[in-house]
Amino acid sequence: MTAEPMMGSGSRPPGSSLQSLPPRRWPSAVALLAVVAVAVALVWIPAWTMRPFQPQTAAAMSRAHALRRLAPAATLVALGAGAALAWRLWRSSRWTGRALAAAAMLPLAAAAWVSRQNHFEWLFPPLRHPGYDPAAAAASYVEPGDMVLAVEIGGEAAAYPVRQIAFHHVVEDVAGGTAVAVTY
Numbered sequence: 376m377t378a379e380p381m382m383g384s385g386s387r388p389p390g391s392s393l394q395s396l397p398p399r400r401w402p403s404a405v406a407l408l409a410v411v412a413v414a415v416a417l418v419w420i421p422a423w424t425m426r427p428f429q430p431q432t433a434a435a436m437s438r439a440h441a442l443r444r445l446a447p448a449a450t451l452v453a454l455g456a457g458a459a460l461a462w463r464l465w466r467s468s469r470w471t472g473r474a475l476a477a478a479a480m481l482p483l484a485a486a487a488w489v490s491r492q493n494h495f496e497w498l499f500p501p502l503r504h505p506g507y508d509p510a511a512a513a514a515s516y517v518e519p520g521d522m523v524l525a526v527e528i529g530g531e532a533a534a535y536p537v538r539q540i541a542f543h544h545v546v547e548d549v550a551g552g553t554a555v556a557v558t559y
Contacts, residue, residue, distance in 0.1 A: 400467060407460040407479050414453035414486040417446040422494060446490035450483075457483040499544055507548065510534070528553050535559075 424431065424439035461476035468476065513534075517523070523534040529551030537559055540546050546557045 400464060400472070403460050403463050404472075404475075407457055407464065407476065410453050410457045410460065411479050411482050414450050414457070414483050417442055417449055417453075418486045418489045421446070425495075427495070427498065443490075446486075450487040450490045454480075454483045454487045499542065505546070507533075524557050524559060526550050526555055526557065528555070 421439040421443045424435050457480060461480055464476040465473050513536075517534075517536050522537040524537060524540070525532060525534040527533075527550070531551040533548060533550045533555075535546050535548075535557050540557065540559050544559055548555055548557065
């Protein structure tokens with residue numbers, strides 16, 4: 376009579392999908408996933424909170440700006456920690472573990488890069504070569520009922536159609552010899 380080995384609560388049957396990563400690698404794998412989640416959250420939360428044309432509270436905006444200030448340094452730290460954890464997994468894994476460790480580096484690198492960008496400039500790109508027309512020429516595309524933002528300085532007047540500047544939000548111009556920034 377032979378005794379059958381008993382499987383404890385922490386044992387896995389042979390052929391289980393969890394056997395691809397031995398138990399001693401689980402802490403590194405979980406830590407790597409946590410580092411990725413934190414780095415992505417540092418970039419995503421402020422971007423989601425600061426969405427244009429969405430209601431925002433002062434407290435939420437304060438937290439979002441604090442995260443935006445923290446994100447560039449924190450994502451670099453996360454990238455370094457993630458690289459160390461990925462290297463540890465790489466050295467002790469087969470090709471599937473190595474592929475997962477390498478794949479985890481992609482969102483970390485992306486978070487480190489995006490945290491240094493102003494994504495609102497992507498949404499509202501400035502005009503490369505803005506042009507201005509005299510009132511007589513503008514009459515061909517500005518309707519009588521169109522809203523305009525207007526300025527008069529030193530006897531010189533300028534008007535900016537709202538439907539044209541609404542997308543870019545700011546126009547830099549000179550009126551009456553004075554530089555102006557018209558915002559919408």
